[in-house]
Amino acid sequence: GQQLNQSPQSMFIQEGEDVSMNCTSSSIFNTWLWYKQDPGEGPVLLIALYKAGELTSNGRLTAQFGITRKDSFLNISASIPSDVGIYFCAGLSNTGNQFYFGTGTSLTVIP
Amino acid sequence: KAGVTQTPRYLIKTRGQQVTLSCSPISGHRSVSWYQQTPGQGLQFLFEYFSETQRNKGNFPGRFSGRQFSNSRSEMNVSTLELGDSALYLCASSLGIQGAIQYFGAGTRLSVL
Numbered sequence: 001g002q003q004l005n006q007s008p009q010s011m012f013i014q015e016g017e018d019v020s021m022n023c024t025s026s027s028i029f030n031t032w033l034w035y036k037q038d039p040g041e042g043p044v045l046l047i048a049l050y051k052a053g054e055l056t057s058n059g060r061l062t063a064q065f066g067i068t069r070k071d072s073f074l075n076i077s078a079s080i081p082s083d084v085g086i087y088f089c090a091g092l093s094n095t096g097n098q099f100y101f102g103t104g105t106s107l108t109v110i111p
Numbered sequence: 112k113a114g115v116t117q118t119p120r121y122l123i124k125t126r127g128q129q130v131t132l133s134c135s136p137i138s139g140h141r142s143v144s145w146y147q148q149t150p151g152q153g154l155q156f157l158f159e160y161f162s163e164t165q166r167n168k169g170n171f172p173g174r175f176s177g178r179q180f181s182n183s184r185s186e187m188n189v190s191t192l193e194l195g196d197s198a199l200y201l202c203a204s205s206l207g208i209q210g211a212i213q214y215f216g217a218g219t220r221l222s223v224l
Contacts, residue, residue: 003153030210031210033212033213035215040217040220041217041218042115042117042201042203042215042216042217042218043154043201043215044215045212045214048212050210088153088154090213092210097166097167097209098156098159098167099144099156099213100156101146101153101154101156102153103153104153
């Protein structure tokens with residue numbers, strides 16, 4: 001099935017640094033979601049985006065729905081140790097019948 | 112409101128056996144989707160059930176099947192287990208309308224020996 005290209009695959013950063021990751025697709029999506037998964041747990045929704053160009057924040061997290069509708073970005077400011085985990089993007093196809101997931105970005109924060 | 116509940120959390124089976132996993136969605140949610148998560152492949156969509164009917168299906172062999180009950184609870188069955196079936200199986204529930212956000216359970220970790 002269709003898969004989204006998520007980058008980078010992994011990141012190792014110092015506590016306090018800002019983080020950026022993105023997700024791209026060859027297809028247009030109507031909705032973009034960003035999830036975080038802690039070890040041994042299921043993904044937890046962080047941010048939902050519904051409109052091209054939309055910029056939404058959730059605390060230190062900011063995500064944007066790309067203008068072309070083929071990409072999305074997630075930024076984390078002033079990272080802290082509890083930000084450690086795997087971040088997934090998900091896009092809803094323009095037929096509206098299925099979500100497709102990125103391959104994940106593994107984030108490690110060094111205290 | 113209780114979240115998505117998956118049972119059991121962990122399972123160990125041997126090749127050739129079959130397994131049934133259970134998922135109770137968030138109250139009021141009528142759609143349940145199942146995903147297989149492995150380190151190399153990420154989240155792979157298995158199927159989606161809505162109002163007791165399979166509405167969508169991923170690219171998995173017929174050994175993987177599911178069903179949904181009238182109370183929206185869902186079960187997933189894998190028959191004739193293979194080593195490659197070892198994975199985290201995630202269930203997600205949603206309202207079921209187009210574009211509705213999916214909320215995930217903690218998953219069932221299946222190990223096939």
